[in-house]
Amino acid sequence: MKATIITIGDEILIGQIVDTNSSYIAKALDKIGIATHEMISISDDKTHILETFEKLQNKVDVVLVTGGLGPTKDDITKKTFCEYFEDTLVENEAILLHVKGIIEGFYKRPITQINKEQALVPTKAKVLFNQVGTAPGMWMEKENTVFISLPGVPYEMKYLVDNEVVPALATKFERPYIVHQTIMTYGRGESLIAEEIEEWEDNLPPFIRLAYLPSPGKVRLRLTARGTNHELLLAEMKKQVEMLDLLIHDIIVGYNEDEPIEVVLGRLLTEDNLTLSTAESCTGGKIASLLTEVPGSSKYFKGSVVSYASQAKVDVLHISEEILEKYSVVSAEITEAMALSVQQMMKTDFAIATTGNAGPNKGDSDAEIGTVFIAIATPNGVFSQEFNFGQPREKVIDRAVSKALELIYKEILKK
Template sequence: MKAAVVTIGDEILIGQIVDTNSAFIAKQLDELGFQVVEVLSIADQEQAIVNMLQSYQNKVDLVVITGGLGPTKDDITKKTICKFFNDDLVLNQEVLTHVTRLLEDFYNRPVSEINKQQALVPSRAKILFNKVGTAPGMILQNNKTFFVSLPGVPFEMKYIVENELKPWVITNFDAFYNVHQTIITQGVGESLLAERIANWENNLPPAIKLAYLPSPGMVKLRLSSSGNDKQAIEQSISNQVSMLALIIGDCIISYDEQLPLPHQIYLLLKSKKQTIAVAESCTGGKLATCFTEIPGISSVFKGGVITYATDSKVNLLGVSQDTILEQSVVSAQVAEQMATQAKNKFQTDYAIASTGNAGPLKGDSDAEVGTVHIGIATPHGTFSEKFMFGQPREKVVKSAVNKALELVYKELIKKNN
């Protein structure tokens, strides 16, 4: 089964907003067994919409479109689709009743004529009811292709997909399964990783595809396969993962993409009833953000400080001025003192510290741009490691965050074992 995802809106094409709808819809379609062959963004123009509808006709089984369903004159999707299908707009009483109640009861204002237009839908369309907004979703079929039109407001689109579209798809399409398994590795670059698993990769069954997904300090390996027998597919992939673990088990940090490394650190600390804090310089608070995004993290994460300037390391953390003068602010000694002081001030079991030159200038240190020292304070002592992350600045910061998380994770695992 093939599908395409289309977003309509000039605001996407000029970069005014980021298109998150496509990613969400594509993921949902993948889970439903579709092969998403294209993701497309087009202008709020009649000819662009017509060209899109024509291009996908009988080429894919399902097209999911978002955007252009509002009540204003610049929202032309509904009228254009109606014209393409040689259909007429009719008043849907159920939608009108919902719009009326929503505006009068929730927003406490009368329904205007422009609001009532939301209840106009193509006569042959199946309505996907939108309980959280005014614009309904619609399904129209032309020969072999189903066209689904959804509102572009993200929370409305998500509601309709999860509560209306998915049940309809399950009822109207044969069961098919796309199975993915992501293995997250850290501490080994993509090329070296490829060398280590080359023989295993060359012997993968033809039905299983491998993808490398590198990012600073981390490489994800995704195994994918599709078919009608979900259990058999999952077993086949599981067998390959077991073989892979024997080869690169030393650098695998997770088999669950939905459970990122900060969350794993959180669970480890929670299980041991231990706590952690951070002292950041070159990472500028991004390390703390990794933790504070996790619900319930306050039980293990006690806080952090961003001592970006050299004097703040001395005044706020108590790092030795003599050490900074003798060793440089970007040094192993400073990173270790920062970690130790953070651990003491927050009274935690662990602490992470970062100090480095992210660039483009060297700042208060003579260390080369891209140099980062990461300090880890533990119940058993403090240590640090030095890294050269090169450039650009964004890569240095991201790599430093990932490496810091990796170091504390390995320390937790080591002590746990």
């Protein structure tokens, strides 16, 4: 089964807003065995919409459209649906009562004619009732393709996808099973991993595919199995993951895409009743930000010092000016002193510290641009490592954050 997702709106095409709707819909379809064939963004233009519908007719099983369902004159999706399906708009009494309740009950103002027009739907459409907004969804069929129109407002779209669209599609179509498994790895690049697992990858069953999803400092390996025998897919997936684990066990940090390293790290700290703090310079608080995004992180993460300027290292972390002058702000000695200072200040078992030259200028140090020192303070002492993450600035910072989390993760595993 194949689906195409269309987003309608000039605001997407000019980069004014980012299309997150397509990603949400694709994930929801994938869970019920419907593969997204393509994602398309098109303008608020009737001719463009009609041409796109015509191109997709009978080429895919489902076309899902978001956007263009609001009360304003530039929202033309309903009228365009009517033209494509040779239909007319009629007032839906249930939707009108719903819209009236929202406008008069919640917004405390009289309903206007433009609000009433939200209740107009094509006569051939199956209405997808939108409990959290005023614009209804629409389900229409032509020959071998189902066309579904949804509001562009993300929370309204999500409600309809979860409560109306997915259940209806699951009932209407017979679908293959799709099983995913994501293996999270840290500390080794995509090409090196590919070399290590080449023989294993070459011998994967034909119904299982491997995708490499690299980002700074980490690589996600995503296995996807498709077929009609769910038990077989699960068993073979388990077998292949176990074989992969034997090959690259040292860099695997988790088996769930929803559990990045900061989540896994938090679980380890919680289980062992350990605490962590950070002192950040070049990473500017990004490590602390990631750690505190995890619910319950206050159990193990005690605080952070963002000592971005050299003077802050002196005033807040109490690093002597003599040491700064002797070793330079970007050095092993300074980052180790930062880690030990914040560890003592926050009274934690572990601490992370970063200092470096992310560029584009050298700042307070003569160190080469891209140079980063990362220190880890443990209950038994402190150590640091030097890296050069190249350029540009964003890459240096992202890789420094990833490497710091990798180092602390490995250190905690030793406990």
